Amino acid sequence: MDFLNNIVLGLDTAFSATNLLYCFAGVFLGTAIGVLPGLGPVPTIAMLLPITYTLDPVTAIIMLAGIYYGSQYGGSTTAILVNLPGESSSVVTCLDGHEMAKRGRAGVALAIAALGSFFAGTVATLVIAGFAPSLANFALEFGAPDYFSLVVLGLVSAVILAHGSILKAFASMLLGIILGLIGTDSISGASRYTFGVVELFDGIEFVAVAMGFFAFSEIIRNLSSPASRDIVATKIINVWPNLSDFRKSWKPVLRGTALGSLLGVLPGGGATLSSWTSYALEKRLSSHPEEFGKGAIEGVAGPEAANNAGAQTSFIPMLTLGIPSNGVMAMMVGAMMIHSIVPGPSIIEKEPALFWGLIVSMWIGNLMLIVLNMPLIGLWVKLLKVPYDIMFPFIVVVCCVGIYSIKGGVFDIYMAAIFGVFGFLFSKLECEPAPLLLGFILGPMMEENFRRALLISRGEFSIFVTSPVSCVLLLLAVTLLMVVVAPSIRRRRKEAFAEES
C-alpha cells in the first residue's frame, strides 16, 4: 500500500491550483521557446529558469519539468514543419516527419507525435514510480569510493556519447571540472583560482555557464546561418490520423516506449540516444524499409515515443543518485541547487512531496502537451513566422535579466558573456559543450568523494577496486571506453553519427 500512499501524496501535491497553473505555464512557455528553430531544451531551460526563482521549490521543479517536455515537443513541431531541428533528438523526426508534411500530412505527423509521446510518457512515469525508490534504497548504501566511481562512469558515458572527437569531448569535460574548482575549497577553506576576485569566492554561477555556452552561442550560430524558413503547411487541415495510420503506428510506439524507458536510465542516455535507436530498429523491422525517409509514419511514431520515454526516465539517475546523465539533466540539477534541493538517494525520504508531486506532474505535463498542442498548432506556426531579428534581441535581453536576478548583481552577466565567447570558440573548433556542463556539475562531487575515499583507506588507491560496487562501476567505465576506442567499432560509430549530421 506504500505505493498507493505515495501516489496519493503525489496527486495531492500536483493537483494544487498553483502547481497545476505553473505546470501549464511551463509546458506552454517551453513549447513556445522550443518551437523556435535552433533552440533545444538546454537553452530553453536556461532562458526560462529565472521565472522560477521566486516560486516555492516544489512548484519550481514541476514548472521546469513542464518546460522540458514543452521544449522537447516544440522541437518536434519545428522539425516536422520547417525541417529545422532544435536539438539532436529532433533530427530523427525531421527525416520522415518533414516528408509527411511535404505530402500535406503535417497535421497527422504532429498528432501521432503527440499521441505517441503521451503514451510513452504515461508508461515512463509508471517506470519511474516503480523503479526509482528501489534504486534510491540501493544507493543509500553507497560509500565514498562507490560514488566516485559512479561519477567516473557518468562522465565517461557523457564523453563517449558526445558528437565528434572523443578526445575533445574529454578535454571539454575536464575543463568543466576545472571551472567547478573555482571558489573556496570546502574542506581546507583555501580559495582556488579566484585571482582575488571577491565575487568568485562562492564559485562560478551555474546559470552563467549554461547561458554562455548554450543560449548565447546558440544565438550566434543562428545569426550566421540564415535560416531558410519554408514552412510547409501554413494551414493544417487534417489533424486526425486515420485507422491505417493507427494500425501502422501502435507497434512502433510500444517498441519505442520500451526502448526509451530502458535507454533513458543509462548514464549518457536520454532522449537523443533513444530516438536514434528506435528509428534504426523500426527501419530494420519494417516490411517496407524503402519508405523510411520518404514519409513513413512509423519513422515518426517510434522515435517520438522513444525520445519522450527516454526524456522521462533520465530523471531516475538524476533524482535518485544525483548523477545527471545528459546536458538537460545537468540543467535540472543546477536548477534544483538554486532552490537548495540536493538530488540524491535521500531525496525520496526527505522531500516526498517534491518527489511524488514531480512524478504525478510529469504525467499531467504530458497530458497538457496533447491538450495544448492539438488545438494550438496554428499559434506555434505563427510563432515560427516571427522574424529572427525581433526574436534574438528579445532572447538576449531575457537571458541577461535572468542572470541578473539570481543574485541581484551584474557580475554574473559579465561571466556569462565571457563563457559565451568560449562557447562560440567551442562551436568553431567543433568541441561539444555538453560534457563541460556535466563536468561542472559533477566535478565538486567527484573531488569530495575522491578525497573522502582516500582518507578512509589511508591513501591506498586500491580502495576503488576492493569495494565491489565501485569495482563494477569502474570496470563498466573501462569497458565502455575500450569498446568505443576499438577501431572497428569506432568506424561504425562514425557511420552512425554521419547519418545525423
Add this chain to the structure above:
Amino acid sequence: MNLSKDVLAGTFFLIVAAITICGAVGLDIGSPEEMGPGYFPLTVGVLLAMIAVAVMFKGVKVGSAVELSLQELRGAGLIFAAVFVFAWALDHLGLPITVLVTTFVAMKAQSQASLKRIASVGLSIALFCWLTFGFALDLHIPLLPSW
C-alpha cells in the same frame, strides 16, 4: 591563414591546463591520505595537458581549417558587446533604457536592420521587460536611471 581546428583546440586546452597546474602548485598539495586543496586540481590539470597534447598531435597529422567569415565575427562580436553593455548599463540607466541600448547593439549584428525597425523593436521589448520583470514578476531590478 589555414589553422587546423584541432591544433587550435589543443592549444586552448593546453593554456587552460597550464593555468590550472600553476594555480595548483601554489596551493598545498598534501598526500593521497590527506589531500590538500591542490591535489585534485593538479591531477585534473595534468590529465588535461596530456589530452591537449594528443588533440594537437592529431590536428597536425589530419586537420580541417577553421571557417570564419567576417560577417560571422561581426555578429558574434556585437552580441557579446550587447551583453556587456547590458551588464554595465543596468546599474546606471535602469532596465528600460538599458534594454533599448542593448537591443540597438544586438540588432546591429544583422546588418540589414533599419533604424526605424530597431527603434520599434527596442521600444516594444523595453516596454515588455518593464511590465513583466519590473511589475508582474517583481524581480527587484533597477528601473530608473541613477548615478
